[in-house]
Amino acid sequence: MLAKTPPMGWNTWNTFGGDINEQVILENTDAFVKLGLPAAGYQYIVIDDCWSCRERDPETGKIIPDPVKFPHGMKYVSDYVHSKGLKFGMYSCAGTLTCAGYPSSFDHEFLDAKTFAEYGCDFLKYDFCNMPRTANGPLMYRRMGLALKASGREILFSACNWGSDNVHQWIRSTGAHMYRSTGDIQDNFQSMKNIALSQENNLCYSAPGCFNDTDMLTVGMYGKGLVGTSGSTTAEYRTEFSLWCLFSAPLMLGCDIRTLTPEMLALITNKNLLRINQDEEARPPIAFQNDSGNTRVYFKHLSNGEYAFGLFNLGDNDDRYVRANLTDFGLSGSSGLAFALTDAFTDEPAGTVKETICFRVPAHDCRVFLARLVEA
Ligand code: GLA
Numbered sequence: 001m002l003a004k005t006p007p008m009g010w011n012t013w014n015t016f017g018g019d020i021n022e023q024v025i026l027e028n029t030d031a032f033v034k035l036g037l038p039a040a041g042y043q044y045i046v047i048d049d050c051w052s053c054r055e056r057d058p059e060t061g062k063i064i065p066d067p068v069k070f071p072h073g074m075k076y077v078s079d080y081v082h083s084k085g086l087k088f089g090m091y092s093c094a095g096t097l098t099c100a101g102y103p104s105s106f107d108h109e110f111l112d113a114k115t116f117a118e119y120g121c122d123f124l125k126y127d128f129c130n131m132p133r134t135a136n137g138p139l140m141y142r143r144m145g146l147a148l149k150a151s152g153r154e155i156l157f158s159a160c161n162w163g164s165d166n167v168h169q170w171i172r173s174t175g176a177h178m179y180r181s182t183g184d185i186q187d188n189f190q191s192m193k194n195i196a197l198s199q200e201n202n203l204c205y206s207a208p209g210c211f212n213d214t215d216m217l218t219v220g221m222y223g224k225g226l227v228g229t230s231g232s233t234t235a236e237y238r239t240e241f242s243l244w245c246l247f248s249a250p251l252m253l254g255c256d257i258r259t260l261t262p263e264m265l266a267l268i269t270n271k272n273l274l275r276i277n278q279d280e281e282a283r284p285p286i287a288f289q290n291d292s293g294n295t296r297v298y299f300k301h302l303s304n305g306e307y308a309f310g311l312f313n314l315g316d317n318d319d320r321y322v323r324a325n326l327t328d329f330g331l332s333g334s335s336g337l338a339f340a341l342t343d344a345f346t347d348e349p350a351g352t353v354k355e356t357i358c359f360r361v362p363a364h365d366c367r368v369f370l371a372r373l374v375e376a
Contacts, residue, residue, distance in 0.1 A: 001208075001209065002154065002156045002177050002209075003156060003177035003178060003208070003209055003210065003211060004208050004209070004280065005208065005248075005277075005278040005279070005280060005282065006178070006206075006211045006248050006249060006250045006251060006277055006278065006282070007043070007044060007123070007156060007158070007177065007178055007211070007250045007251075007252070008040075008041050008042045008043055008044070008250070008251040008252070008278075009042055009043050009044025009045060009046055009087070009089065009123075009251075009252050009253070010028060010032060010037075010042065010044070010045055010046065010252065010253040010254075010257060011046040011048055011089070011125070011216045011252045011253070011254055012024070012025070012028075012046065012047055012048045013048035013049065013216060013226070013227070013254065014185075014187070014216050014217075014218060014221060014225050014226060014227045014254025014255065015221060015224065015225035015226065015254060015255060015256045016225075016226065016256075017049075017050070017100075017225075017226035017227075018049065018050035018100055019226075020047060020048075020050060020051060020069060021068075021069040021070065022069065022070050022071060022072060022076070022077055025045065025047060025077055025081075026077070026080055027258055028045070028256070028257045028258060029045050029080065029081055029084060029086065030084075031257040031258045031260070032045065032084075032086070032257050033084050033086075035257065035260060035265055036269065037253075037257070037268075037269070038084075038085060038086060040268070040269040040274060041274060041278060042251070042253070042268075043086060043087050044086070044087045044088075044089045044122070044123050044156070044252070045081045045086055045087070045088055045089060046088075046089030046090070046091070046123055046125060046158075046252065047077075047089065047090055047091060048091045048125065049091050049093075049098050049099055049100045049102065049127070050069075050098075050100050050102060051065055051066065051069065051070065051074075051090070051091065051102075052064060052065055052066060052102050052103055053065070053066050053067075053102075053103075054101075054102065054103070055103065056103050056108075061108070061111060062111065062112075062115045063092070063102075063103050063105075063108075063112060063115060065119075074090075074119040074120075075118070075119055075120055078119055078120030078121065079120065082120060087122035087123060087156075088119075088120055088121055088122050088123070089121065089122060089123030089124065089125065089156075089158075090116050090119065090121045090123070090124055090125070091124070091125045091126075091127065092104055092105045092112055092116070092124060092125075092126055092127070092144075093105060093106075093126065093127035093128065093129055093130070094106060094126060094127065094128055094131060094135075094137070094140035094141065094144065094161070095127075095128065095129050095130030095131040095132070095135075096130045096131075096132060097129065097130040098127060098129060098130070099127055099129035099130075104127075104129075104130065105126075105144065106130075106131070106132065106135065106140070109140075109143045109144050109146075109147040110147045110150060112147070113144065113147035113148045113150065113151040113155070114147075114150075114151050114152070116148075116151065116153075116155065117151035117152050117153035117155065120153075121153070121155055122153070122154070122155060122156060123155065123156040123158060124144070124148060124155050124156070124157060124158060125158040125160055126141070126144050126157065126158065126159050126160055127160045127161075128160060128161040128162060128164060137161060137164055137165045138165055138170050138174070141159050141161065141171065141174040141176060142173075142174045144157065144174075145157055145174035145175035145176060146175070148175070149175060156177045156178075157174075157175055157176045157177050157178075158176070158177065158178050158179075158180075158213070158250075159171055159174070159176040159178070159179040159180065160179070160180040160213075161179070161180065162180055162181070162182060162183050162184075163180070163181040163182055163183075163198075167179055167181060168181065168202050168205035168212070169205075171210065172205075172207075172209070172210045176210055177209065177210055177211070178210065178211045178212075178213040178250045179210065179211075179212065179213055180213045180215060181198075181199055181202060181212050181213060181214065182195045182198055182199065182214060182215060183195075184215065184227060185214075185215040185216065185217075185218055185227060185254075186218070186227045186228030187218040187221045187222075187223060187225060187227050187228035187229070187230065187231050187232060188218075188228045188230045188231070188232060189232050189233075189236045189239075189364055191228060192218060192232070192236070192239075192240045192243075193314055195214050195215060196214060196240075196243045196244075196247070197314075199212055199214055199247065200287050203247050203248070203284035203285065204284045206247070206248050206249075206282055206284065207282055208280065208282055211248060211249065211250055211282070212247070212248075212249060213249060213250045213252075214243075214244060214247060214249045216252040216253070216254035217240060217241065217244060217251065217252065217253055217254050217255075217268075218232065218237070218240065218254055218255070219237040219240055219241050219253065219254075219255060219264060219267065219268060220237060220253070220255035220260050220261065220264035220267075220268070221254065221255045221256075222255075224255075224256065224259070225254070225255070225256070227254070233364065234263060234264075235362065235364055235365040236364045236365075237264065237267065238267060238345075238365065238366060239312060239314075239364060239365060239366045241267050241268060241270075241273060242273060242310055242312075242344075242366050242368045243310070243312070243366075244277065245273045245274070245276045245277035245368075246276060246277075246285050246298045246300055246308060246310045246368075247284075247285070248277060248279070248282040248283075248284070249277075251268070251274075251277060253268065270344065270345065272342070272344035272345075272347065272368070272370055273344055273368065275302075275370070276300065276302065276308045276344070276368070276370070279300075279302045279303055280303055281301065281302065281303045283300060283301045283302075284300070285298035285299055285300035285308075285310070286298070286299045286300075286328070286329055288324040288325075288328050288329075290322070290323065290324070291315065291320055291322075293314075294313065294314050294315035294320065295311070295312060295313055295314065295315070295320055295322040295323075295361075296310070296311070296312040296314060296322075297309065297310070297311050297312075297322060297323070297324035297357060298310040298312075299324075299329040302370075305372060305373070306370055306371065306372060307339065307370070307371040307372070307373075308344075308368065308369065308370055308371065309339075309341070309357055309367075309368070309369045309371055310366060310367075310368045310369075311357070311359050311361055311366060311367045311368075312361070312365075312366045313361040313362060313363055313364065313365055313366070314364070315363055315364075316363055316364070317363055318363060319360055319361065319362050319363065320360070320361055320363075321358055321359070321360050321361075322358070322359060322360075322361045322367075323356055323357065323358035323359075324356070324357055324358075325355065325356055326339070326353065326354070326355060326356065326357060327355075331354075333355065335376075336375060336376050337354075337373050337374065337375065337376055338352045338353060338354040338373070338374055338375075338376040339352065339353050339354075339357070339371040339372070339373060339374070340352045340371065340372050340373075340374045341353060341357075341369040341370070341371050342369060342370045342371070343367070343368075343369060344368035344369060344370055345367075345368065350369055352374065352376075354376050
């Protein structure tokens with residue numbers, strides 16, 4: 001089964017946009033391996049838009065890689081990725097042209113899926129630009145879903161229609177394994193916050209086999225990339241990564257892996273956060289908000305008797321006491337029970353909470369805990 005847990009990997013778009021080539025992919029793949037990301041669970045190396053020639057091959061009708069960007073062809077790149085024990089991802093679009101104006105799969109779905117399979121593709125991101133006015137969006141995803149199944153290769157289907165047409169309600173039925181539910185993320189706190197909160201009520205539409213995708217992470221970009229210029233702070237990236245983990249969202253890195261800082265590497269390989277993200281039950285967290293919506297406490301059931309808490313100060317200015325009554329998450333006073341906390345970042349015990357969970361959190365920052373029920 002594909003996507004038993006939220007898919008993890010790296011995608012070229014956030015940092016490189018159209019400025020991709022064989023060397024960039026190979027160097028990032030090498031860095032990915034050297035930094036130990038595969039051991040942490042990261043698996044997919046995905047080439048986004050702008051990889052192909054501007055025209056299909058006149059003889060075969062196939063989409064073909066740009067020979068300047070990919071002088072040895074696409075199979076060479078996928079073989080390289082596979083030789084490192086990783087999986088290889090590609091990109092196309094449901095419309096007549098991709099978002100950046102390259103040949104796209106409308107009315108060529110079955111041919112293209114076969115071509116991607118020939119290229120050794122294990123993951124297809126499928127975008128939603130330039131749809132003919134009469135085309136039916138959901139039907140286009142059904143088509144590619146079926147085309148991938150018929151391609152002769154097991155290919156993870158990553159739908160990307162930005163939440164259009166009430167995507168949550170039907171996308172699972174197309175065979176998709178993850179689906180973008182929002183517009184494009186930018187490398188700044190406000191964008192990340194808007195995207196995350198927009199899906200707070202849609203996290204129930206994520207389950208093994210198909211996950212709500214709140215977009216590629218900007219974690220570690222620090223303003224160096226195509227999407228947004230300001231960049232975020234270390235605390236803001238900590239908040240982003242923690243939200244994605246609590247949401248059971250796919251973890252597709254978007255930074256330049258070659259220049260990842262030790263601090264960001266520690267964040268994206270944090271065992272406790274990944275344990276939360278990759279929990280096999282993928283349950284949505286219960287959200288409690290306070291302080292005019294500026295603070296959030298998330299409480300998530302994990303498997304094997306564990307729980308997770310995330311406390312977020314999403315306000316822009318001051319430190320806040322972020323708090324929630326544990327009765328809101330189901331713990332009654334008469335239970336005789338309490339939650340024993342472990343700090344997800346330090347791995348240290350963080351006390352026991354019985355009636356209220358309350359921690360002081362700086363603006364744009366968070367605290368995350370693993371928890372177990374104990375006798376009070
Ligand atoms: C859309 C998608 C992005 C990226 C670009 C490529 O905007 O949402 O994630 O794939 O297209 O052009």
